[in-house]
Structure formats: C-alpha cells, structure tokens
Amino acid sequence: MSTAPETSVIKVNPPGDEEVRIYSHSSLFYWWPVWAVGLLMGFLTLADGQRMVTVPAKTEAQAREIQGYGLRDVFILPEGKKLPRDSDGNPMPPTLHMAQSPKLGVIYATVLILIIIVSNVPLRGLWSVLIILGVFILVLIFSLWGIWDDIVRIVSLLDIRINAGGYFSISLVLLAIWAVTVFVFDHRTYVVVTSGQVRVCLAIGAGETMYDTTGMTFSKRQDDLFRHWIIGLGSGDLIIHRSNTTQEIDMPNVLFVGAKIKEIERLIKERQVV
Secondary structure (H helix, E strand, C coil): CCCCCCCCCCCCCCHHHCEEEEECCCHHHHHHHHHHHHHHHHHHHHHHCCECCCCCCCCEEEEEEECCCEEEEEEECCCCCCCCECCCCCECCCCCECCCCCHHHHHHHHHHHHHHHHHHCCCECHHHHHHHHHHHHHHHHHHHHCCHHHHHHHHHCCCCCCCHHHHHHHHHHHHHHHHHHHHHHHHHCEEEEECCEEEEECCCCCCCEEEECCCCEEEEECCEHHHHHHCCCCCEEEEEECCCCCCEEEEEEECCHHHHHHHHHHHHHHHHHC
C-alpha cells in the first residue's frame, strides 16, 4: 500500500500588496525628554518624603524646648501673622511634597531649556561639529584657568523648586498633548510606498496624490546630531526625488528613517525582479 507524497503550498503575496507607511512628525515629538524627566522628578520628590511649609515674611527659625517634646526646631511667626487654617480654625499641617534638594528643579529647568533650543534651532552638519568643539574648548579653557570652582559655586546658588504636584501636572498634560499629536494628528500626513506607486498626503484633510515609482529616488538626511540622534532616536528627514522634475517631496522628522529607506529599496528591487 502506497501513499501519495505530501506537498506543501507556499503562498506568495503579490508585490503590490506590501507597503511602507511613512509619517512626518512635528517638532513636538522631540519634547519627550521634558515629560519623561518631569515624571522622574515627580517620583523622586515623592520618594524624598519631605513636605513644603509656607510662612510669612520675617518668620524666624529657632530651636526651642517644648514641654512634652524636648528640644525642637520651630518657626516664630511675626506678630499678627498666622499659618493657613483648616475649616475648624486649626493650623493646617504641611501636605505638599517638596524635595529637600534644589537639584531636581535645576535639572528639570536645564532639560526644558535645552529641548526648546534643540527642537527649534536647527544645528545641521558643520554647526553640530562647531557646537561640540566649542563646548570642548570651553571645558579645556575653564580647566586651565582653574575657574571650575567659581562656576560650581555660582550653579550651587540656583534654587529651583517644584512640588510633586507641579511635576506631575505639567508632565501628564504635556504627555497627553504629545501622544495625541504623535499618534493621531501626525498620522494624517503620510507617504505610502508600494512596489509600483507612491501615495502622498501632505496636508490634514487633503486627498492623496499618486505617483509612479519609476525613476524615483529616496534619500535621507540625518545631519542634525542633537535632534536626529540624541533625542530623535535615529530619526531624520526623508526626501523623495521625482523623475523628470526638480520638485521634491520632503518628509521631515521621520522615525527610524534608515530602516524605512531599506524597506523601500527592497520593494523597488522586488518590482524590478518581477
């Protein structure tokens, strides 16, 4: 008794069924360090376990012997001034979470200022190199002149404090705006590349424009060290060059643009083979 040999069926998708979707993001994408660092500072403030007390001007801090408590540090308010009262007229205990060290606020403010600069001021190509060289030269000069101690002393005078509620409220609102922009609004401007055509929608609510991929070339631009690599996580600008015309389709701030280019090149090669 013999049986027929088993056969396996390999399903091959038509070349036109596969596509690469490319989304152009706004500069708000680069603001993710602000809400990420803000959330981190908020949790560190909670873990610090300190509370904030607000007192009137000219309040004195003294060490006093308190009956039943021993020697304690106390605040002596000016005459006629009182601490905030609750509904029963009793002084309210401190409830706002505040870190004892001002370094958390200084770090958060520094990150915010840097992101504002990096996301709005393009530092492409030679400018990135000049900025890095300039920082290196300044560090070298400060070391040779021995003025680092003065700089550290000046920086230590900064006292920027935000309570945990401030960190969380700012960061969560910014996170919500960031998520809606990156995953909803930015997905309304796109380019879809298949092995035979390119569909382009460059304005929210506008229709698609179709082009044939014949003679098209795709290139990437990742010459902004700070924006594309440090906070962009390998993002870049995608430029589509159309044949027989000088017009270009520019897609700024594309995530993982290098991988997208490789996928597009593979689709184009499959079409040429088929």
